[in-house]
Amino acid sequence: MTTASQAQSFSKSQCVAGLRAALNILDRWRASCEQACRILRISRSTYTRARQQDSAWSVSLDADQMQRISFVLNIHAALRLVFDNPENVYGFASMANHNEFFNGRAPLEVMAQGDMISLYETFRRIDTLRGAQW
Template identity: 80%
Template sequence: MSLALQAQPFTREQCVAGLRAAVSILEKWQASSEQACRILRISRSTYTRARQRDVAWSVSLDSDQMQRISFVLNIHATLRMVFDNPENVYGFAAMANDNAFFNGRSPLEIMAQGDMISLYETFRHIDVLRGAQW
């Protein structure tokens, strides 16, 4: 494959901005630090630095980590489309869900299993709420 066709890596600035946005959302969803680290596949120290808004730092993330960030951002965007009130936008992820896929577990519990398919399937099932067809 030629170098021109390979995916370009994300800049460190893009990584920091994406990670900080995802961590902020996960905090508003009331995810524990352990859950957030498993969902985003990051270390505890990276999570701690991402929470520090007034500290300049740099991080390099791989495509898997950036895809995980993208899922968190897209789930958040979907919840904002579906719900009008902040209590549901930010509370939904931590609520037990009796839908067959969730089987009484919260979306956060499913996502925090740490594997990409759990994150993807959680997004897919939440995206259906806005009328998406899969």
């Protein structure tokens, strides 16, 4: 039996699938390698290996990294609900945003600061656009 304080473990296949999905979204958002690495807290070598189509490749990620992947996937899901147009779904993250939290910065720029608070707050602000009701 596990307790709430114990770290959740993920299979290597879950880690690979989540990482590749998040990287595909970040690519569509036009994130640089450096930005993607900071957002997901991965190394450049992990980024490079995940981009290859090697089906035998596997990776173990910690709970923090998987939570970051989850935020990217959930931001993408919220954007797909808010916008019908793919240019907005994929372009929103790199557009300057003049709302209070962003202060003229693009959401991608804020997320790429690399800290969990920036990623969470970006998710929260974007989630609000759709009414924040799952």
